Amino acid sequence: MGAILNTLPLSQTDNLTNISPNRADWLTAHADATGLAVVEVERLWNRFKQLTGSNEQTKLNPDHNALPNELSNDIFVKNLLKHFPVSKTDQHSIPFGYFLTVMHWFDEASIHDKLGALYIYLNNGEPIDANMISKLLKHVYRETRDDEIKALSHQFMRQLQANERGQLNMEQFIAGVQRCFSPGELEELLKFDIIPAHLLDEANAISSLQSSSTNLRNAYDYGTNDLVSDSQLRQIATQATRRNWTKLAVSLGFLEYDIEAFKAKNNNDSAAALYELLQVWHEQEGAFATKRRLKRSLEQADFPELIPILN
Known part of the structure; x- marks a missing residue:
């Protein structure tokens, strides 16, 4: 890569x-x-x-x-x-x-280029074989037996149609992956949006920056009157933890290991963990930490009863 x-x-x-x-x-x-x-x-x-x-x-x-x-x-x-x-x-x-x-x-980057970079990343550009895939799978499936890992790795190589030496070069890897997945599936799997498309669409409506010659988006002028307050975050954290609050964390873009880290840091105090997580979300999103976005996440996470807190 x-x-x-x-x-x-x-x-x-x-x-x-x-x-x-x-x-x-x-x-x-x-x-x-x-x-x-x-x-x-x-x-x-x-x-x-x-x-x-x-x-x-x-x-x-x-x-x-x-x-x-x-x-x-x-x-x-x-x-x-x-x-x-x-x-x-x-x-x-x-x-x-x-x-x-x-x-x-x-x-x-295009799908082809991303797959090429992924190939280089997996084995530093060297041909991929079943042994290398086994090492990778052991990191993903930590509780799986070695014989099952070995079977999975050989199945992977067969599906991608490894050559007679049991190896895949870059073009074979790219062609094999594209053969096994539809274009839509690959697009979704390899999609990386710095900012979600709907947020960029919202930002496009903002006047050009006087201090920037090429940029049309100004995070600092957007949604200033619609920002979530710390008091509202605390109320949501207190009430959401009465149920499965991890759905809310996931809807805000946090991963499972993020959630576990917040829990551990707060001695498994769910209200404290969620409050800190919401504060991190608020800081990271900056001008996009709006009531409208948090309302949408609450709805997606099945917490419609908490939406009035943001009114």
Whole structure:
């Protein structure tokens, strides 16, 4: 994957490396350099701060930064970060601008290119065989017996029509995956939206940024009067935990290991865990942490009785 990601137009952000994130044009400068929307840069900056554990650090060092607990134990996340392009002056760090450029690629790359990157990621570009697939499956199905893992890996190779040596090169892998899945299924499986499409549509209605020459979206002017208050978050957390509140967390975009991490951090106090989770959602979403969006999530999670709290 690194071979693909290092071909991206990284130099466009090199002159932003020494800009302080406290500057007023921090988001817009990165939006102009990468072609992303300001709301997308804001979303990714919040994710980057989670990875570095700092509000001011503009470079991520995967070897020394203490990743959040739910990520530090994820071998796939750690391996993915190893493939990211690194700073020309510091071979161990990933500048925020490079992080943006890679995320932009994930958002816009074709299915064929994403599958090619996935092939390189799985085995560093070397041919894939059943033994390699077995190692991967052991990380996914931790409780499954070795003989079952072996059977699954050989089934995988048969379905993708490995060659006579029992291996798959890149084109065989891409062709095999495209043969096993419909275009619609692959599109859904490999979809990566920095900002959901409906939010970008809403942002499109906003006037152009005076400080940005290429960007039409301004997160800071959107929905200011519709933002959820901390008091409302606390009320929802208290009442939602009387039932299966994890559905609400999932509807807000959190994964199962995120939820378990919040539970553990709060000593399995459900109300405290959900309240903290909602606060994180509020901070991450910024100007998009609106009552309308939270109402939609409450409805999706079967909590219609809590919607009046946001009126």
